[in-house]
Amino acid sequence: MKLSELSCGESGIVTHLSDLPTATRKKLMVMGLLPNTEITVVRFAPLGDPLQVRVRGVNIALRKQIAADIEVEAH
Numbered sequence: 001m002k003l004s005e006l007s008c009g010e011s012g013i014v015t016h017l018s019d020l021p022t023a024t025r026k027k028l029m030v031m032g033l034l035p036n037t038e039i040t041v042v043r044f045a046p047l048g049d050p051l052q053v054r055v056r057g058v059n060i061a062l063r064k065q066i067a068a069d070i071e072v073e074a075h
Helices: 022-030
Strands: 011-016 038-044 051-055 058-062 071-074
Antiparallel strands (some): 011 071, 038 051, 051 058
């Protein structure tokens, strides 16, 4: 499933980042968003974009379009 499909408070494990452009993928990987990493959706902005996620104890704001290209396995 896509990261953008998770609800607030739900967690998942990142499985693929391959749909992202190379530059964006590298920036996210530097911030700790790597395959096999747990990610939690903290909240959505009032209009739904961007969303706040927690990765390795750090909060990151992601555009919904970017979150739609990140594959996760919900748990």
